[in-house]
Amino acid sequence: MDLESSKLRRRLREAGLSDQVIDAAWPSWWSDDLAADPSGQAELRFALARKLGVSPRGLIGERVEFIWNDEARFKHLSTEDAAQRAALTSFGVTIGRSLIRGTPSPTPLDGFDAHLIRNAVLANQNYVDLGGLLALCWGVGIPVIHLRVFPLDTKSMHAMVVRVEDRYAILLGRDAGYPAPVAFTLAHELGHLVLGHLRDTPALVDLKDPATAPDRDDQEVEADEFALSLLTGRPDPEIATGNGSFNAPSLANAVTKAAPRYRIEPGTLALCVAHRTGAWSRAMAALKFIYGEPKQVWREVNDIAAEQIDWEQVGSESGDYLQNVMGTRA
Numbered sequence: 001m002d003l004e005s006s007k008l009r010r011r012l013r014e015a016g017l018s019d020q021v022i023d024a025a026w027p028s029w030w031s032d033d034l035a036a037d038p039s040g041q042a043e044l045r046f047a048l049a050r051k052l053g054v055s056p057r058g059l060i061g062e063r064v065e066f067i068w069n070d071e072a073r074f075k076h077l078s079t080e081d082a083a084q085r086a087a088l089t090s091f092g093v094t095i096g097r098s099l100i101r102g103t104p105s106p107t108p109l110d111g112f113d114a115h116l117i118r119n120a121v122l123a124n125q126n127y128v129d130l131g132g133l134l135a136l137c138w139g140v141g142i143p144v145i146h147l148r149v150f151p152l153d154t155k156s157m158h159a160m161v162v163r164v165e166d167r168y169a170i171l172l173g174r175d176a177g178y179p180a181p182v183a184f185t186l187a188h189e190l191g192h193l194v195l196g197h198l199r200d201t202p203a204l205v206d207l208k209d210p211a212t213a214p215d216r217d218d219q220e221v222e223a224d225e226f227a228l229s230l231l232t233g234r235p236d237p238e239i240a241t242g243n244g245s246f247n248a249p250s251l252a253n254a255v256t257k258a259a260p261r262y263r264i265e266p267g268t269l270a271l272c273v274a275h276r277t278g279a280w281s282r283a284m285a286a287l288k289f290i291y292g293e294p295k296q297v298w299r300e301v302n303d304i305a306a307e308q309i310d311w312e313q314v315g316s317e318s319g320d321y322l323q324n325v326m327g328t329r330a
């Protein structure tokens, strides 16, 4: 790599950005010939600045400055410092803007609550599951993707909602081998959006798993209740587990039998039992008996996204970056 490019990379690294996000944003048109040309160097700086949400001036000067500096709302804030928060926000807002640009026909969810959304999904299928939630979100103009590239070296983000005026995008972070935990996260983020938690902020970041994080504020409790109402029909579902001495196979068996009666997807029902009893490891083990072998849930989410996005509207520069971030680039 030429001297100017490596200086640029070092500056971005010093600002806290991970190698993987710098690689994802690095333009595919970059070549050694361009490195020798000052206008090529300038074009590289502008392209990286646009994609990573940093000020292009900072890429020449001493200090890289993020455009969205500490304006997002962070949940379970403990370890991240201000620079990391700015890096995460700028990354998310830039991605969210591209996604919203490429997602036509918004249908506002004004006046909708968890029960109305649940009924809308149940009109087409037996359960409110991940597939049903994804179809609903895309149907009303809320893009949802699963991140495969993270802006910080520590993978410290569970999920994020980005707002651009009256439009929203949802970025899922933590990977899962089964759909139910991802469905819960998506329902929780949808809750933040519908409940107006982004009214005065461009982004809301759930750093930890909202289902198990100990330090929950009022908005977290509200978003959880919304998620449970949407997925199960009640904010605090009562699930009888008999004498409490269940194991993973017997739990899987019980929830699979009970699912049609309650119209609650079996994996979600198992997680509800964990929520109530604290038996998270047994519930997670039960998922294997419910679904069989684990699969790449992120791929299902992003295959749908890749089909739904109007790539022409996104544009080729942002489109390349988005495909890198989604892990869908051939």
Ligand SMILES: [Zn+2]
Binding pocket: 075, 188, 192, 206, 210, 219, 220, 223
């Ligand atoms: Zn949350």
